[in-house]
Amino acid sequence: MEGVDHLASERSRAQFDVEEMKVVWAGSRHALEVSDRISRLVASDPAFRKDNRTSLSRKELFKNTLRKTAHAWKRITELRLSEEEASRLRFYVDEPAFTDLHWGMFIPAIKGQGTEEQLQKWLPLAYKMQIIGCYAQTELGHGSNVQGLETTATFDPQTDEFIIHSPTLTSSKWWPGGLGKVSTHAVIYARLIIDGKDYGVNGFIVQLRSMDDHLPLPGITVGDIGMKFGSGAYNTMDNGVLRFDHVRIPRDQMLMRVSQVTREGKFVQSNVPRQLVYGTMVYVRQTIVADASCALSRAVCIATRYSAVRRQFGSQNGGVETQVIDYKTQQSRLFPLLASAYAFRFVGEWLKWLYTDVTQRLQANDFSTLPEAHACTAGLKSLTTSATADGIEECRKLCGGHGYLCSSGLPELFAVYVPACTYEGDNIVLLLQVARFLMKTVSQLGSGKKPVGTTAYMGRVDQLMQCHCAVQRAEDWLKPSVILEAFEARSARMSVACAQNLTNFANPEEGFLELSADLTEAAVAHCQLIVVSKFIEKLKQDIPGKGVKEQLEILCNIYALFLLHKHLGDFLKTGCISPKQASLANDQLRSLYSQARPNAIALVDAFDYTDHFLGSVLGRYDGNVYPKLYEEAWKDPLNDSVVPDGYQEYIRPMLKQQLRNARL
Numbered sequence: 001m002e003g004v005d006h007l008a009s010e011r012s013r014a015q016f017d018v019e020e021m022k023v024v025w026a027g028s029r030h031a032l033e034v035s036d037r038i039s040r041l042v043a044s045d046p047a048f049r050k051d052n053r054t055s056l057s058r059k060e061l062f063k064n065t066l067r068k069t070a071h072a073w074k075r076i077t078e079l080r081l082s083e084e085e086a087s088r089l090r091f092y093v094d095e096p097a098f099t100d101l102h103w104g105m106f107i108p109a110i111k112g113q114g115t116e117e118q119l120q121k122w123l124p125l126a127y128k129m130q131i132i133g134c135y136a137q138t139e140l141g142h143g144s145n146v147q148g149l150e151t152t153a154t155f156d157p158q159t160d161e162f163i164i165h166s167p168t169l170t171s172s173k174w175w176p177g178g179l180g181k182v183s184t185h186a187v188i189y190a191r192l193i194i195d196g197k198d199y200g201v202n203g204f205i206v207q208l209r210s211m212d213d214h215l216p217l218p219g220i221t222v223g224d225i226g227m228k229f230g231s232g233a234y235n236t237m238d239n240g241v242l243r244f245d246h247v248r249i250p251r252d253q254m255l256m257r258v259s260q261v262t263r264e265g266k267f268v269q270s271n272v273p274r275q276l277v278y279g280t281m282v283y284v285r286q287t288i289v290a291d292a293s294c295a296l297s298r299a300v301c302i303a304t305r306y307s308a309v310r311r312q313f314g315s316q317n318g319g320v321e322t323q324v325i326d327y328k329t330q331q332s333r334l335f336p337l338l339a340s341a342y343a344f345r346f347v348g349e350w351l352k353w354l355y356t357d358v359t360q361r362l363q364a365n366d367f368s369t370l371p372e373a374h375a376c377t378a379g380l381k382s383l384t385t386s387a388t389a390d391g392i393e394e395c396r397k398l399c400g401g402h403g404y405l406c407s408s409g410l411p412e413l414f415a416v417y418v419p420a421c422t423y424e425g426d427n428i429v430l431l432l433q434v435a436r437f438l439m440k441t442v443s444q445l446g447s448g449k450k451p452v453g454t455t456a457y458m459g460r461v462d463q464l465m466q467c468h469c470a471v472q473r474a475e476d477w478l479k480p481s482v483i484l485e486a487f488e489a490r491s492a493r494m495s496v497a498c499a500q501n502l503t504n505f506a507n508p509e510e511g512f513l514e515l516s517a518d519l520t521e522a523a524v525a526h527c528q529l530i531v532v533s534k535f536i537e538k539l540k541q542d543i544p545g546k547g548v549k550e551q552l553e554i555l556c557n558i559y560a561l562f563l564l565h566k567h568l569g570d571f572l573k574t575g576c577i578s579p580k581q582a583s584l585a586n587d588q589l590r591s592l593y594s595q596a597r598p599n600a601i602a603l604v605d606a607f608d609y610t611d612h613f614l615g616s617v618l619g620r621y622d623g624n625v626y627p628k629l630y631e632e633a634w635k636d637p638l639n640d641s642v643v644p645d646g647y648q649e650y651i652r653p654m655l656k657q658q659l660r661n662a663r664l
């Protein structure tokens with residue numbers, strides 16, 4: 001029935017103030033106001049319609065994206081939206097596009113690695129979109145191994161230029177989003193060569209296309225790399241291939257904050273660490289963590305609402321059947337994901353703070369926290385994107401058969417999201433970076449250098465190697481100190497075990513390769529500890545609103561105990577908890593699911609997603625699923641005609657043949 005809220009009774013069961021929870025989710029009252037206003041603006045604009053994406057051809061899809069991005073830019077300028085509002089608008093338009101890379105990587109790369117003069121020259125053009133840029137680092141032959149990039153930038157002292165060249169097929173730039181068909185400029189990464197000497201990989205601004213007719217400039221070959229996973233999905237993006245044939249650019253187009261090349265061709269290293277060349281990746285990894293909570297919460301919102309609508313079995317005396325959300329198995333799959341969405345939100349907030357802090361320190365030439373910022377952004381990007389990709393797929397299964405329909409919104413969400421496990425650093429490669437950081441931390445423990453920040457707990461390693469979990473009753477697992485100690489002990493013991501095993505190898509690098517699978521597990525344990533501890537820290541804040549803090553406490557405990565249950569092997573093997581304590585944790589978890597159950601719908605309402613943004617018949621706010629699913633099916637282009645195209649050519653002759661055979 002139109003206009004009826006089928007989930008009203010669910011909403012009436014909520015034991016907390018949903019409006020206040022919306023503020024917590026958004027980060028502040030101001031952020032909620034902006035987000036709410038902009039999401040409604042996008043939802044009410046027919047130009048941002050997105051329900052037809054899966055039936056468009058690649059060319060139509062791409063042109064449609066160009067139209068939407070142009071319309072979005074028009075609205076941003078007409079309404080004079082602030083940077084924050086404009087970024088929310090792009091978010092709610094919900095279509096991967098070249099603008100993600102322009103605003104998300106090209107501009108940050110210039111900001112982070114350019115000199116003052118370079119910022120003055122390039123940023124105004126980029127901010128007004130008078131140039132459109134992308135981030136061209138990855139090549140056909142190398143993505144993870146940035147030091148293995150082959151594109152060269154050779155300094156020519158005669159003309160005061162760099163000659164950008166792709167010496168091999170594998171040196172072709174491959175993957176950059178926005179490169180294939182749109183970008184006029186790129187920040188490219190190439191090996192700096194002066195007088196035959198290789199100074200490693202640096203960033204350069206290169207114009208790719210003419211500002212008059214958009215044709216590639218001389219010496220440049222550029223195009224799209226082809227269709228990607230899923231229909232619609234990430235195919236709105238023109239991931240590209242790019243080759244240079246001795247393309248000349250002025251010397252002042254090398255990004256020179258980290259290192260400079262003088263007019264005489266002298267290489268000068270600033271007093272900033274070389275790793276700042278990788279700075280844009282640190283920035284984007286941090287935004288990807290925040291984005292993980294958005295993608296996961298969206299899938300969870302769909303699966304939770306649908307689980308309350310869907311009924312199967314359990315009818316007594318002709319009464320209504322059981323809502324599938326009431327099955328404990330459904331709860332044990334769904335509620336940890338709901339809790340993870342909140343956990344990732346808060347760790348994302350914290351990571352943003354860490355990133356801002358490290359940026360301010362870098363400006364004051366304090367580089368001391370850079371290794372930690374790198375390890376945290378790399379590790380949390382890996383942890384949250386892997387969990388989110390798996391979580392979206394789990395939500396699809398939680399919705400049964402209907403979850404497989406594009407109209408559920410889940411297949412497209414999954415297809416758009418999964419590359420996050422690969423881009424901006426393959427998740428395993430990133431965990432190995434965390435592992436290196438942990439091994440370094442452990443190796444320095446006796447040296448008097450006290451571990452700080454997220455590894456401060458390693459400073460109590462002696463105590464953590466000995467401690468015994470104090471849990472005697474299931475309720476003891478609700479104490480934050482108990483949870484923290486278990487996670488700290490597990491992480492410390494796994495890292496120390498790896499460090500000890502490494503000493504069995506004469507060559508530490510060989511040892512690192514041999515033990516890399518164990519090392520990634522230690523890295524995961526450390527990153528999970530960060531997420532759990534930041535959730536617990538969040539709960540120490542003053543959180544207003546009836547019942548809001550209590551709900552968050554339930555979610556925090558679900559998150560931690562679910563992880564404990566999932567990684568029981570780690571906790572038992574390292575002797576952090578006993579089998580009896582593991583079973584008490586499980587009892588507590590079941591009880592927490594029961595406490596979360598009446599609040600589940602309200603907890604996903606707190607994400608404040610419009611039906612337009614969710615793009616899911618199953619996740620509709622009003623729960624009016626069946627009539628809309630039915631309606632949606634008839635909109636499929638296959639149903640445009642009752643008898644399909646191809647009947648005369650293929651079906652009819654086959655049927656006739658069968659008839660003839662039968663008569664014989």
Ligand SMILES: CCCCCCCCCC/C=C\CCCC(=O)SCCNC(=O)CCNC(=O)[C@H](O)C(C)(C)COP(=O)(O)OP(=O)(O)OC[C@H]1O[C@@H](n2cnc3c(N)ncnc32)[C@H](O)[C@@H]1OP(=O)(O)O
Binds near residue numbers: 100284370
């Ligand atoms: C809310 C809305 C948000 C929306 C968000 C949207 C944003 C837009 C998203 C758009 C979508 C897709 C974009 C995708 C873009 C890309 O994929 S760009 C390409 C990304 N590529 C990678 O990530 C490559 C991964 N590889 C690397 O990062 C490095 O090569 C690697 C770190 C793996 C290894 O580098 P090496 O140089 O070989 O380093 P090591 O020898 O291992 O280490 C040397 C030391 O440097 C330290 N290090 C390494 N990286 C960093 C860093 N980034 N920052 C600081 N420090 C770093 C490392 O720890 C070593 O330190 P040590 O010597 O041990 O002290």
Ligand SMILES: Cc1cc2nc3c(=O)[nH]c(=O)nc-3n(C[C@H](O)[C@H](O)[C@H](O)COP(=O)(O)OP(=O)(O)OC[C@H]3O[C@@H](n4cnc5c(N)ncnc54)[C@H](O)[C@@H]3O)c2cc1C
Binds near residue numbers: 144145176423429
């Ligand atoms: C949708 C999408 C958008 C992208 N956008 C951009 C962009 O805008 N700009 C850009 O420059 N790039 C972009 N990329 C490229 C992306 O950053 C790389 O694909 C990514 O960094 C992974 O590198 P790779 O492809 O070389 O993977 P590989 O490193 O070749 O990975 C292959 C396998 O090898 C494993 N492996 C690799 N090294 C190690 C190791 N040391 N130890 C153990 N295992 C290892 C990996 O775990 C993986 O299983 C994009 C990629 C995708 C999919």
